[in-house]
Amino acid sequence: MLLIKLATKSLLNRKASALLTLFTIAISVMLLMSIERVRVDAKSSFSNTISGTDLIVGARTGDIQLLLSSVFRIGHANNGVSWKSYQYISGQRGVKWAIPMSLGDSHKGLAVLGTNKDYFEHYRFAKKQPLSFSQGHEFNHLFEVVLGAEVANPLGYQLGDEVVIAHGMGNTSFHNHDDNPFKVVGILKPTGTPVDKTLHIPLAAIDAIHGGHAHQHEAAQADANDHDHDHDHDHDHDHDHDHDHDQHDDVDLVGTPKQITAFLLGFDSPLYTLQVRRNINQYKDEALLAIMPGVTLRELWEMLSIVEKILLLFSIVVVLISLLGMLTSLLSSLNQRRRELAILRSVGARPWHIFTLISVESLLITGLGCIVGIALFYALMLLGADYLQSHAGISLNIALLSSYELMLLAAIMVAGFIVGLIPATRAYFYSLADGMSIKI
Amino acid sequence: MITLENVLFKWHAKQPEPTINITKLDIDQGEHVFLHGPSGCGKSTLLSLLAGVTVPTQGNIELLGKAINQLSNSKRDRFRADHIGYIFQNFNLLPYLSPIENVTLGCQFSKQRQKNALKNSATIAAEASRLLSALGLNDNLQHQAVAQLSIGQQQRVAAARAFIGSPEIIIADEPTSALDTQNRQAFVKLLFEQASAANSTLIFVSHDETLQTLFTRSISLVELQGGTDATH
Helix, strand or coil, X not given: CHHHHHHHHHHHHCXXXXXXXXXXXXXXXXXXXXXXXXXXXXXXHHHCCCECCCEXXXXXXXXXXXXXXXXXXXCCCCCCEEHHHHHHHHCCCCEEEEEEEEEEEEEXXXXXXXXXXXXXXXXXXXXXXXXXXXXXXXXXXXXXXXXXXXXXXXXXXXXXXXXXXXXXXXXXXXXXXXXXXXXXXXXXXXXXXXXXXXXXXXXXXXXXXXXXXXXXXXXXXXXXXXXXXXXXXXXXXXXXXXXXXXXXXXXXXXXXXXXECEEEEEECCCHHHHHHHHHHHCCCCCCEEEECHHHHHHHHHHHHXXXXXXXXXXXXXXXXXXXXXXXXXXXXXXXXXXXHHXXXXXXXXXXXXXXXXXHHXXXXXXXXXXXXXXXXXXXXXXXXXXXXXXXXXXXXCCCCCCHHHHHHHHHHHHHXXXXXXXXXXXXXXXXXXXXXXXXX | CEEEEEEEECCXXXXXXXXXXXXXXXXXXXXXXXXXXXXXXXXXXXXXXXXXXXXXXXXXXXXXXXXXXXXCHHHHHHHHHHHEEEECCCCCCCCCCCHHHHHXXXXXXXXHHHHHHHHHCCCHHHHHHHHHHHCCCCHHHCCCCHHHCCHHHHXXXXXXXXXXXXXXXXXXXXXXXXXXXXXXXXXXXXXXXXXXXXXXXXXXXXXXXXXXXXXXXXXXXXXXXXXXXXXX
8 A cells, every 4th residue: 555655656757758658648548449459340240240041142253242242332243143043043943032233333332232022031140130120111112212321311212212323333424313302201220230321213224224215124024024903003104203102002123134243042941052052063054163151251350350350469569668758758767767766765764665576567568558558539429420330330338348359458467567667676686786875 | 783894885896995885883772963074975875875875895784683785675774764764955845745745655565564554543644643743734735735845844754754663873964055144053963853853873964064052962974985994
């Protein structure tokens, strides 16, 4: 107790340098904790992106490329899957559901996904959580759109607003089909996945905007299709969709596109997965690739793990540098403090008291540095959470410290203590050599 | 009480003349001894030996019946903490502690001195305050920063620190050199009062021989050195 009190008062007497040292440690702790928290949360956000899907099927390409283009909307698939293949494979035994996905269009830089209603029913993220609506409902008409949470919020869209979809990716597309506005009918709850940044429209509508004018497309489709009645209705509906929302019977929202980008498959039993995957990979009519999302997600993360390891390494080095800073300041102050130590010796402090005193000082600095660092860390998390969510899709978990983080802190404390042993040992020998004679 | 026999001290083995060479020195319990001599005659070294900071190259030093030169380093440290109060020439107060805290520090490393202090007062802080008052440092100065005290006041704090817990031996190493003549005498009288109250042996080192008359016994280190028996 006495030594803790002495160490505290002595540190307060050297406020400027002690505070600087403390602050250096605090910043390094903040950095380490932030990097680790973001890393862990990024990893979980990442592996939470898709679940419940047994296979993702696309044109033959790399596993990771297919995953990136279909799930993360990064890059784009050069080839598609023919509608015929999709229909054939989705009709196989054991297939519980199939979700066609057509990507490649955008709205203000955000991905547009053409799909069917099964998407809202069967798509799962995180721990098999289904998509749910914060407002509205799924699309029932051709020119209706369901927005991801991060589309609706920053752009300020509300139910009933009209959205124009452009052909191609990017903010400034050549084709803005002003005559094909989509009506917002649903907004999804946030998922922390790329779904949040996606506009979902019926698959048939993709063909409609690619065909130029919806009317022509609809007409062409009507000719080539058995569902005359539906298409006529659809046609009518598009003409005056401002007026009669209520009447929709069995609108064909899928149509018969030539190609889709990829599709997701769910099976009655996971036992089908490997067999169907093999069949797809050996499919003769078209070069296709089927991947198991969980496996490929893991492969992708392992590819990124070098970056994560480098980040961790850097933050550990920063902590070490800050501890070395403490060592420097304790050692350099020691020389000026020989007098102080000799006074303590003269009033009966034994060399191990001196040793403990210096150790306690380094523990105090490290401990307070950790506490301040944690405070800074939470401040940073609170400030940065929104930015990371909207710019990187990482949902930060502003929770209490995890056991892993507590372990990191304990490691820093131990490192601080070990570093503190160096000046403490030196002081011990000073005090043995100097005795009570005060040389300075 | 304090007995030195055939004490020889050299800083290093090849030193031709020993720094200390004392055949015999006896000091009784409760004596107030004035130890004087010119600079460089080995006063500080003798005090180091008496305080058990250094051990003689040859010979025996007995303090309170214990051969201190035969104790281990840590036992000597403990002995010093328990039985010796030391007043330095430049007071050596810790600047970041209040006067009260500086004084209590004097007994915080020794259980025995804490026990002694608690015989006089309810707490060691109260005892520190009592000693400071007895030495003429009033209450409102006792909690001020040490650096704000005058030289004379700092010296009272240093003296109180040596006296707290009534150690059997008080060693004062030129404590008055920073004071003017009048204050010196007043200060020495205060030391006497406290030493008598605790029945402590006081060894007072100074080269100011005007103070000599105040003491019952005076020892010249020059005479003591070189093997002459200086016991009066």
